[in-house]
Amino acid sequence: MSFKQILVQAGVDKGAERRAQIAADLASRFEADLSGVFLSPAAPSVYLGAGMEAAPPAAVLKDLEDAHTRTVLANAKAARTTLERAAAGTSVDWREIEGGAPNNLVEAARTADLLIMPGPPENTREGVFAPADAVALSVGGPVIAVPDTSTATRVGRNVLIAWNGSRESARALRDALPLLTRAEQVSAVIVDHPAAARDGEQALEQFLRRHGCRSVNVQRLPEGGRPPSEVILQHAAHAAGADLIVMGLYGHSRIREFILGGVSREMLDDSPIPLLLSH
Numbered sequence: 001m002s003f004k005q006i007l008v009q010a011g012v013d014k015g016a017e018r019r020a021q022i023a024a025d026l027a028s029r030f031e032a033d034l035s036g037v038f039l040s041p042a043a044p045s046v047y048l049g050a051g052m053e054a055a056p057p058a059a060v061l062k063d064l065e066d067a068h069t070r071t072v073l074a075n076a077k078a079a080r081t082t083l084e085r086a087a088a089g090t091s092v093d094w095r096e097i098e099g100g101a102p103n104n105l106v107e108a109a110r111t112a113d114l115l116i117m118p119g120p121p122e123n124t125r126e127g128v129f130a131p132a133d134a135v136a137l138s139v140g141g142p143v144i145a146v147p148d149t150s151t152a153t154r155v156g157r158n159v160l161i162a163w164n165g166s167r168e169s170a171r172a173l174r175d176a177l178p179l180l181t182r183a184e185q186v187s188a189v190i191v192d193h194p195a196a197a198r199d200g201e202q203a204l205e206q207f208l209r210r211h212g213c214r215s216v217n218v219q220r221l222p223e224g225g226r227p228p229s230e231v232i233l234q235h236a237a238h239a240a241g242a243d244l245i246v247m248g249l250y251g252h253s254r255i256r257e258f259i260l261g262g263v264s265r266e267m268l269d270d271s272p273i274p275l276l277l278s279h
Contacts, residue, residue: 001178003030007112009105010036010079015118019146020086021153022274023116027090029156029182035093036083037108038076039130042099043068102130106138113178119145119275120268133268136249136277142175144244149272152243155179160242161188162232162267163218165200168248172278173207176246179276181212187240188218191228229266236273245271249279 008023010016020036027034043065056064076096084092097104109115119132132145144155156179163169173180180186186208190200205218217240221231236242250264267275 001181003032003113003178005035005112005114006030006032007035007037007109007115008083009115009117010038010083011118012075012078012082013118015146015148015150016079017082017086018150018153019116019118020083022144022146022155023083024086024088024090025154026114026116026156027087030178032113033093034083034087034090035095035112036080037095037097037105038079039104040072040076040096040098102134102138105130105135109135109139109141109143112141114142114144115139116144116146119147119150119271132275132277133249133264137279141278142172143277144274145268145277146274147272150274151272152274155244155274157183158185158240158242159183159187159244159246160232160236160240161186161204162245162247162263163188163190163200163204164248165190165198166248168250168279170248172246172248172276175278176276177211179244180208180246183213185215185240186213186217187242188216189232189235189240190218190220191231192220192222227266228263229270232263232267233271233273236271242273244274244276246276246278249277 003026006023006027008019010020023034026032080094095108097108105117115135117132117135132143136143136145146152159176159180161173161176163173188204201218201220205216208216221235223231232245236245245267247264247267
């Protein structure tokens, strides 16, 4: 089991270079093809006179549209340069797609083995970014979301699995196997709260060892009145020293987690460590 096609969302935001480095490193380690996709934003509706009592003169609109086009072209060129520089001479397949709706990125990623894209928060960035959870729910494969707060330039050498025995958790585990079997250290944590998997430590450890994972460590940790996400993130950063967290996405409905909160939502919002997401 391996990754043969790795796709990274390129851009000019502050996390673009780190995503490019992570993607290039993984492509090199797996001897995989590397592809970059740049989502070109459509011209803002104000350029077309939307919402205005009187539309601007045609000449003004054309100047605005031309300026927008020049900016998009310049950003696409800069994004491609960043990715190719990270790839260090390795051939990169390049695509530019107009529009920033999640479906545009999902469609591009469905024929890749792994997608690397920005994590939250999207509202602080320049460019076009579909929410990582929306993409991961639809793409049908693993997504590595790299948060703005991450300083990682490579992932997958020290991996932590957030395990609760759910279908989503099992899907993420299997989707991450190419990384887990090559990792130097694989840890897993079960947060001991009412929804936790019962007696899951031994079964999970056996599964990982059967697949050839090295240096496996599975622990059950007490909730201690804290949110499970806090327990996981503290363990990942301090005890495990993880560079990647593997987790299933939205065991409850996405709407319920958005309104009431939940482990998926809290991990997406709070983790400074890249997340491998799967649903």
